[in-house]
Amino acid sequence: MRDSADNGPPEIVIDFGQNVAGILNINFAGSQNKTDGLPGLRLAFSETLEFLTNRSDFTRSDNARGEDKLTNGTDQIAVQNEPYTWRDLLGCQFEQQKVCSDGLHGFRYVKLWLEGLPSDAPYISSTGSIAISSVRLEWSAFLGTPESFTGWFECSNEELTQWWYDGVYTVDLGTDVFLANETEPRDARSPSLEGKQVLFDGAKRDRDPYVGDLAVASLTSYLSHDFAESTRNVLEDLALHQRADGWIPPASINNYSLPLFDYPLWWVVCSVDFTMYSGNTSYVEAYWPAILKVIDEYYPKYMEKDTGLLVKSAEMGYGDYAFLPRSGPVTYYNALYVHTLRYTSTLAAVLGRTDDAHRWASRAETLSKAVRKHNFDSRVKAFYDGGSCPNDKAGTYCDVHAQDGNSLAIISGIADKNTSTQILDYWHKAAARPYGNAFYDSSVLSPDDQFADRVYAFISYFELQARLMTPGASNSAFDEISRLYGWMSSHDPKITMWEGIGPNGSAYQGAFTSMAHGWSTGIVPLLSNHVLGVVPTKPGFKRWRICPVLEFGDVSWAKGEVPTPHGALGVSWAKRGHEQVTFNITVPHGTSGVLCLPEIGLRNRNVTVNGAPVAPDTFTQSRFGIEEEIPGVSLGEGAYSVMMGVA
DSSP, X not given: OBOOTTTOSOEEEEEEEEEEEEEEEEEEEEEEXXXXXXXXXXXXXXXXXXXXXXSOSOOGGGGOOGGGOOOSSSEEEEOOSSOEEEEOOSEEEETTTEEEEOOOEEEEEXXXXXXXXXXXXXXXXXXXXXXXXXXXXXXXSOOOOTTTBSOEEEESOHHHHHHHHHHHHXXXXXXXXXXXXXXXXXXXXXXXXXXXEEEOSOSSSOOSOOHHHHHHHHHHHHTTBSOOHHHHHHHHXXXXXXXXXXXXXXXXXXXXXXXXXXXXXXXHHHHHHHHHHHOOHHHHHHTHHHHHIIIIIITGGGBOTTTOOBOBOGGGOSBSTTOOOOOBSOHHHHHHHHHHHHHHHHHHHHTTOHHHHHHHHHHHHHHHHHHHHHHEETTTTEEOOOXXXXXXXXXXXXXXXXXXXXXXXXXXXXXXXXXHHHHHHHHHHHHEETTEEOSBSOOTTOGGGTGGGOBOHHHHHHHHHHHHHSTTOHHHHHHHHHHHHHHHHHXXXXXXXXXXXOXXXXXXXXXXXXXXXXXXXXXXXXXXXXXXXXXXXXXXXXEEEEOOOOOSTTOOEEEEEEEETTEEEEEEEEEETTTEEEEEEXXXXXXXXXXXXXXXXXXXXXXXXXXXXXXXXXXXXXXXTEEEXXXXXXXXXXXXXXXXXXX
């Protein structure tokens, strides 16, 4: 690399082939000076070619203040004359913050060019020559290898299979050790997390763990690697910072003070998920008092007596996962509260906490009735968002509907089967985009932000889950998945999954957007929990349910393993037209469960287990707020071949 007065400074771009995270190492063969000062090298990092310019798409100093702010968009090197290895560590080569770098980066591309910043004189020069012998990455994140996978998924559709592994890789990139000199600089340093493995909010920008992300990212982690520690560390740390009124902070950022209204509920949901997948009941027993304070103290004080709805005031701040400007009896907050109440009541019953279970189930039913009574828009057959439009009279409902509230209304059982079908039909008509389904059917709340063209894979996960739960809607889930994950996998940087998608399929916040974000990896639990069909019904999969969705696009077979504390639960199924479905199940020691036998239009429903005819059992599961009887086969430890249909 030499200077070139005629054509501008020489530069090279290195493509790592996919998003990576870590410390860049450059082996220099040496340099030569033409003037005073060592030859200067500038580095710009980016996850995409679109935002690969003469500044990084994001670097740590972008969010830093005062002494923490070391750079203005690029990392700088004063290249020594003798051969040596440079490591991109946070700090400066000279006193008075001269020739500085921001350290760890998440990126696919790095641009290097010969140039010294005037502010770094006299230590650095824009002239001379630099010789580079090699460049390598010092990997920082969790390294998923074939040996580390304790769960896996495969199906007849190669794209779905690839997206499952892409989702796992995205979460792996965001799983790392929390270090003060690598994390978010906006008062996010936390002595109680220092040196611990955590699930970060994103590989590039949000080097800080947010609990809402764990509602999806942790499921991806549980279903692929035996590594629940990164989730527990985050959940436990946030519980230890619970306020006296029961509110739990969403993250360590701003010294645990970011005012999000929905994230205490996500903390509870994620705590139940952690217990169900890991079997670690000691955690939930230790933090049961924190759960009680969230559910029974913090949210009830915001319940409106006249309507029975949970109401958020405008004075409480921006409020939720997308920093939305909404307040009032918002359907999303109410449906999330119902979901939390019902989900946690099932765990309370398993743990023998019957009073809590009954109280929460009763409150969920009462609140569900209130949401149905006050928030349903019979004109379009979907729930209103629930707040007022800008400049509207307080207490009036804005004519706008949101993906989050409607999806969670289905999952939580607020909506019955018929209403769920109506909601999903409406949402496809109103919100389908080439890159997924938008999270609002109108941009009236914030016209400049074009909400009606914004897609969040995070919230789309819950809509997709609702489609896979609703009879007759599974193929619409396949269509939406193909648009959403197909778009991300076919656009730079490929492989990893984006924080959000904006108008025309763009990165929704431009260069600032995290293009490797764990909350967007819902494809993993969708395929493992619904298409493969495996979910725990007691902590640690002591009891489980296998209810695969067999009518799902062009998928004719699926197979995989779901890790449990007792060993892998292996499942495969294959269809032969309308003649036969065959299941092969391997049940680990100390567990038992039910394989449900779905209606898929078979000509008959003869059932054999290991070649012997059986009469299916019936078992109950709660869907849409009611208990349903499902035909199935009870299975204990061992290997089984189950055939349904024509022998």
